[in-house]
Amino acid sequence: MGWTQQPEGRSLACNGETIRFHRNHLGWTQQQLADRAGYSSRVIAKAEADGSLSPATIEHLADALSQPDRPVYPEDLIFAPKRIARKFIEYYARYEERCGEYWAEFLADDAQLVVPGDPAVLPFCGVYEGKEGFAQFWRNFFAVMQRHDKDLIVRSMRVFAEGNHVIVLTSDNAAFIGQPGPYPSSPLAFIFEFERGKLKRLEDHFNTSAAENRVLQLLSESTKAREALRAAQETKDGFRGEK
Incomplete structure (x- = not known):
């Protein structure tokens, strides 16, 4: 090898x-x-x-x-997967929708991002391929989500590694646009798989059912939330058309 x-x-x-x-x-x-x-x-x-x-x-x-x-x-x-996984989270916290630009150097050309959930309700859910796919995920996410305690995800981060697999357990304070406060924190689990010093696969796990139920309720109450969802879906459809 x-x-x-x-x-x-x-x-x-x-x-x-x-x-x-x-x-x-x-x-x-x-x-x-x-x-x-x-x-x-x-x-x-x-x-x-x-x-x-x-x-x-x-x-x-x-x-x-x-x-x-x-x-x-x-x-x-010679690669330090725990250190790079931490850096991924820190870039997300600092750069938000632009973090894909900073992640790019660590991504394999065929890297895959998996985000479980119903994309009709949470338009950032789905499977994303390659560096442009990762960048598009963050555009989709921040089209409908806003973060409040922006350092929480770093402060609460715990990192575990076995070989080239890393699990990051943490919390974030993100809410669907149009959602009134207070904004509770939500637990997150990221599963990283590295190969040859590059990120090969990332899974982003959260309480999908609770998030979908909250958004469905919010969409029935908030014009701002409905507008955000429509704009995000249009952006996502446009990206698919370009491909």
């Missing part, structure tokens, strides 16, 4: 947590991984302590850790 693009430099810092995760998944000791990769156990200990190794050594470790149904790429062993 070679590098997609050969990195510059004689050495690269390893992500010891990720290497240790893959080794433990296989039930190997450091010595067993060393034997399979053709190195000493001191090299494995150095890698798992976030030490720096040559690109060739990292590639050999990735090959040793790979299984037919679970490939491991050298980029995975």
Whole structure:
């Protein structure tokens, strides 16, 4: 499993947590991984302590850790998925509808975003493909939603990682446009899947039923909410037409 693009430099810092995760998944000791990769156990200990190794050594470790149904790429062993997942959330909090511009560098070309729910009620729900799809999701979301406590999602963030999979549990204070206050916080769960140092798939989970019921009620009461929904649907249909 070679590098997609050969990195510059004689050495690269390893992500010891990720290497240790893959080794433990296989039930190997450091010595067993060393034997399979053709190195000493001191090299494995150095890698798992976030030490720096040559690109060739990292590639050999990735090959040793790979299984037919679970490939491991050298980029995975130097990538920090927890840090990047945090950065995704921080960009969302800071840049809102423009956050897709800042996410783009971390997205795989075929990245997929999945947002469960009925798009007839919540027009940002659905499946989005590629970098432009991610950018379109945020345009759809902020066409009908507004945030109030804009730092809550960062303050309440908890991050868990297993290899290239990251779960972020947090809360946000967003409400459908036209919804009167007070604005309660809602729990959110983001599931990130990375591959070769890029985001491959993101799932955005929230209390879909409660949100849909609240919006349906709001649409019957608020002209502003109905106008926001109509504008968002038109924007979404226009994007589909361009494709």
